[in-house]
Amino acid sequence: MDIIVAKDVRKKFKLKHGQQVKNNGIISNEIDALGGFDLNIKKGEFLVLVGPSGSGKSVFLDIVGGLSAPTSGVVYLDNKPVDAPSEKTGYVFQQYALFPWRTALSNIEFGLESRGVVKEERIKIARELLSLFGLSDFEDRYPYQLSGGMQQRVAIARALATKPEVLLMDEPFAALDAQTREILQNELIRIWEGTDTTVIFVTHSIDEAVFLADRVAVVTARPGKIKEIIEIDLPRPRNGDIRSSSEFAANRHKVWGALKAEVNKAQQEWKLAPGFTD
Amino acid sequence: MNISKRTKSVLGSILLPVVLIILWQYIFSAGYIASAILPSPHQVIKTFIIHFTENEYSFHIISSLKRVLSGFFIGIVSGFLFGLFIGLSRTAEKIFSPSFNAVRQISIIGWIPLIVMWFGVNEFPRIIIIAAAAFYPIALNTFAGVRNVPREYVELASVYGYNRLKLITRIILPSALPSIATGITLALGMSWAMLMAAELFIPTNIGIGTRIQIGREKFNMALILVGIITVGSLGFAMTSIVEIIAHAADRGRILRKEI
Numbered sequence: 001m002d003i004i005v006a007k008d009v010r011k012k013f014k015l016k017h018g019q020q021v022k023n024n025g026i027i028s029n030e031i032d033a034l035g036g037f038d039l040n041i042k043k044g045e046f047l048v049l050v051g052p053s054g055s056g057k058s059v060f061l062d063i064v065g066g067l068s069a070p071t072s073g074v075v076y077l078d079n080k081p082v083d084a085p086s087e088k089t090g091y092v093f094q095q096y097a098l099f100p101w102r103t104a105l106s107n108i109e110f111g112l113e114s115r116g117v118v119k120e121e122r123i124k125i126a127r128e129l130l131s132l133f134g135l136s137d138f139e140d141r142y143p144y145q146l147s148g149g150m151q152q153r154v155a156i157a158r159a160l161a162t163k164p165e166v167l168l169m170d171e172p173f174a175a176l177d178a179q180t181r182e183i184l185q186n187e188l189i190r191i192w193e194g195t196d197t198t199v200i201f202v203t204h205s206i207d208e209a210v211f212l213a214d215r216v217a218v219v220t221a222r223p224g225k226i227k228e229i230i231e232i233d234l235p236r237p238r239n240g241d242i243r244s245s246s247e248f249a250a251n252r253h254k255v256w257g258a259l260k261a262e263v264n265k266a267q268q269e270w271k272l273a274p275g276f277t278d
Numbered sequence: 279m280n281i282s283k284r285t286k287s288v289l290g291s292i293l294l295p296v297v298l299i300i301l302w303q304y305i306f307s308a309g310y311i312a313s314a315i316l317p318s319p320h321q322v323i324k325t326f327i328i329h330f331t332e333n334e335y336s337f338h339i340i341s342s343l344k345r346v347l348s349g350f351f352i353g354i355v356s357g358f359l360f361g362l363f364i365g366l367s368r369t370a371e372k373i374f375s376p377s378f379n380a381v382r383q384i385s386i387i388g389w390i391p392l393i394v395m396w397f398g399v400n401e402f403p404r405i406i407i408i409a410a411a412a413f414y415p416i417a418l419n420t421f422a423g424v425r426n427v428p429r430e431y432v433e434l435a436s437v438y439g440y441n442r443l444k445l446i447t448r449i450i451l452p453s454a455l456p457s458i459a460t461g462i463t464l465a466l467g468m469s470w471a472m473l474m475a476a477e478l479f480i481p482t483n484i485g486i487g488t489r490i491q492i493g494r495e496k497f498n499m500a501l502i503l504v505g506i507i508t509v510g511s512l513g514f515a516m517t518s519i520v521e522i523i524a525h526a527a528d529r530g531r532i533l534r535k536e537i
């Protein structure tokens with residue numbers, strides 16, 4: 001059963017007066033971010049989007065999350081067109097930092113406060129999540145007292161607190177160092193494997209994509225659409241050891257094969273842009 | 279460690295006054311200056327003691343304190359509400375902000391004659407001008423704090439279905455708190471500055487400012503200095519208290535100095 005269905009989603013942005021862009025060689029004052037995005041996501045699936053920078057991945061996530069409307073086409077969530085943020089959706093976006101005036105515990109409670117969950121229940125849920133991420137001793141800490149990795153765990157916990165059916169994650173680990181990043185990937189996959197949450201996860205790291213995903217969807221250079229979907233045939237439950245297996249390398253190879261051409265194409269476009277010096 | 283740090287900072291802050299007093303005493307003892315121009319520290323301390331023990335100086339201090347606090351509270355409450363209002367509503371900002379910014383350019387002291395003509399020479403206009411002095415900084419800082427709430431905070435709240443009231447109380451106000459606290463501290467300083475104007479330009483028999491005035495009339499330089507030092511110390515003490523409260527209210531979260 002498909003929980004999310006994107007049908008021919010297109011998105012154009014009007015540029016500011018005087019700005020222009022080349023779409024397939026034609027100069028225009030509108031930028032084509034998405035050009036016919038079709039994607040079906042199964043319930044409980046972990047889907048990873050990879051694609052060159054500027055290919056519209058974040059724009060697509062915004063549309064799925066009801067934060068922005070498509071210019072044409074439609075995204076269905078549980079068979080209903082998305083036109084506003086839904087209670088069924090959780091958000092882990094880079095720009096959504098923790099609230100600096102709230103403790104770790106209280107940050108996790110945030111999403112529950114507007115949904116009429118009573119205080120004791122909120123605290124219970126938040127504590128469970130903190131312990132799941134190994135942060136029980138840090139519940140009374142403010143964000144500035146936590147490391148980057150801890151902050152990101154709390155941000156994920158905040159999104160999970162509302163028990164979303166769909167979790168949208170836009171490069172959640174991009175700002176972390178390589179080691180912390182692997183640890184968080186391991187934790188995320190462990191926690192996710194114990195739920196039936198559907199995840200759409202955007203990353204630039206092929207290793208991350210292969211390690212986490214059931215399927216990796218490769219997005220073309222702008223205007224973004226799905227180029228190819230690669231099934232990751234690694235067994236679950238997965239743990240960190242799998243990264244060094246030959247199956248992992250084979251999957252990695254497949255994803256890179258699909259992605260390479262698009263990354264080159266996107267780079268080519270920048271090189272053609274006026275003012276670009278290599 | 280902690281204590282020695284605090285002791286250090288206290289020592290640091292009294293260093294300059296102590297040096298100045300020593301210098302002052304030295305200039306006086308060396309006979310460079312006549313006591314009618316500048317009395318000696320010794321004279322000032324004597325006057326201080328006499329007035330505190332015999333001349334109801336504390337009554338004047340308390341009256342001035344009441345005056346400044348009344349104005350200050352009226353100013354910060356109304357200024358906060360005004361700043362919040364024009365901060366939350368773009369329409370309100372368009373309507374009120376230009377006039378507010380124009381009026382703000384006029385020194386409050388310039389309004390005194392008009393206010394006295396309306397309300398007469400009594401306590402009310404004194405409190406009004408002190409309140410006006412406190413109003414500006416708190417209004418401006420509340421406005422800035424509300425406007426500078428990161429867009430992402432508001433977006434995240436709306437994504438999770440926060441209604442307008444909850445958005446204000448749980449996101450906007452906490453986020454604007456450091457700026458509001460700065461406004462309150464500035465407002466207190468402005469209130470103390472305006473207290474002198476209120477007491478000197480709207481004549482009264484009661485208050486530290488009037489003691490200074492009497493010192494001038496009697497050519498009692500020491501009495502003038504006692505007044506000035508009293509106002510300075512009280513203003514400093516109150517500003518420190520407000521800063522400590524603001525810091526505590528923030529629970530070390532945003533005003534924190536580490537970041």
Ligand SMILES: Nc1ncnc2c1ncn2[C@@H]1O[C@H](COP(=O)(O)OP(=O)(O)OP(=O)(O)O)[C@@H](O)[C@H]1O
Nearest residue numbers: 013014031033052053054055056057058059060222
């Ligand atoms: N609000 C906007 N106004 C104009 N153009 C926009 C806007 N938002 C996105 N774009 C454009 O749409 C295209 C896709 O942007 P998007 O942020 O989705 O890329 P992305 O795939 O997430 O890139 P990255 O991997 O670098 O995060 C880009 O060319 C971007 O410049």
Ligand SMILES: [Mg+2]
Nearest residue numbers: 057058059170
């Ligand atoms: Mg992006």
